Amino acid sequence: MKASRLLSIMMMLQTRGRxxxxxxxxxxEVSERTILRDIDQLSTAGVPIWGDRGRNGGxxxxxxxSTDLTGLTEAEAQALFLAGLPxxxxxxxxxxxxxxxxxxxxxxxxxxxxxxxxxxxxxLHVDMVDWxxxxxxxxxxxxxADAVWGAYRIEVTYESWRGLSHRALEPLGLVLKGGAWYLVxxxxxxxxxxxxxxANIHELKRSSRRFKRPSRFxxxxxxxxxxxxxxxxxxxxxxxxxxxxxxxxxxxxxxxxTAPLPSDDSRIDTPPGWKTLIMPIESIDxxxxxxxxxxxxxxxxxxxxxxxxFIVELSRLQTLYEQA
Numbered sequence: 001m002k003a004s005r006l007l008s009i010m011m012m013l014q015t016r017g018r019x020x021x022x023x024x025x026x027x028x029e030v031s032e033r034t035i036l037r038d039i040d041q042l043s044t045a046g047v048p049i050w051g052d053r054g055r056n057g058g059x060x061x062x063x064x065x066s067t068d069l070t071g072l073t074e075a076e077a078q079a080l081f082l083a084g085l086p087x088x089x090x091x092x093x094x095x096x097x098x099x100x101x102x103x104x105x106x107x108x109x110x111x112x113x114x115x116x117x118x119x120x121x122x123x124l125h126v127d128m129v130d131w132x133x134x135x136x137x138x139x140x141x142x143x144x145a146d147a148v149w150g151a152y153r154i155e156v157t158y159e160s161w162r163g164l165s166h167r168a169l170e171p172l173g174l175v176l177k178g179g180a181w182y183l184v185x186x187x188x189x190x191x192x193x194x195x196x197x198x199a200n201i202h203e204l205k206r207s208s209r210r211f212k213r214p215s216r217f218x219x220x221x222x223x224x225x226x227x228x229x230x231x232x233x234x235x236x237x238x239x240x241x242x243x244x245x246x247x248x249x250x251x252x253x254x255x256x257x258t259a260p261l262p263s264d265d266s267r268i269d270t271p272p273g274w275k276t277l278i279m280p281i282e283s284i285d286x287x288x289x290x291x292x293x294x295x296x297x298x299x300x301x302x303x304x305x306x307x308x309x310f311i312v313e314l315s316r317l318q319t320l321y322e323q324a
Contacts, residue, residue, distance in 0.1 A: 152210055172185055
């Protein structure tokens, strides 16, 4: 455990540059005192690591010094290959580099572990796109990725529900979710990062001006918090529905979020074997569009406005087909 932590400290300083003791302690989930002892041991072992005090202080390795990748366990190698996504790597123009990195990692493993690592790579494939969905490859994906890697500002023409707007951005990271690419970036002059769908960028121009990336920005942590906030703001209403066993399977297969309806009201008229559920919806119109897909396997219990709008749409459908 300790040897692994020492290696982790070296690799973090090698990849991230200068880091403070509190930042290292938080990342490795140990105390600052433990980090300071580890730093002393690394220095005693000959690792060229030094630190500065003060507001902008921290620990760092000697410039241009690096360590070979060693000490990778079999479990770590398997985890690394589980995260290997050839599709996105190709879209980002990194397919050749991903293959090269994979070969280097395998070469660094003990002989008995190479077979295990290669077995995972040959027996697992991750497909990020859901069934009957098209892969979204934005026009400016590689340009955005270059700006993220190099910490360059970009100027974009972006289309939101408000229309087209021109923005200066400091790109912090890329996220691939459900087959769609998103850019997490700070709008110049604003403190907090925002999320932009790359397919909605109509023009992108990279500036020669670079920006200082926030030292403690964690893309994964930010994305999780942003998704919780986004869903809370998006789904402001709930539909109360009754579903047949078949409808319940359809909802589960579509990964629709539902919860049991907390009601013992006997006035809710549902066929035998049906369940009553709560389903989050964005609006009355969006709820109607979503529930139409489930036909007679789902019955709306409430709210009344949703039920009334659903009946109107059914009448329009009947009229449309009668005319045909």
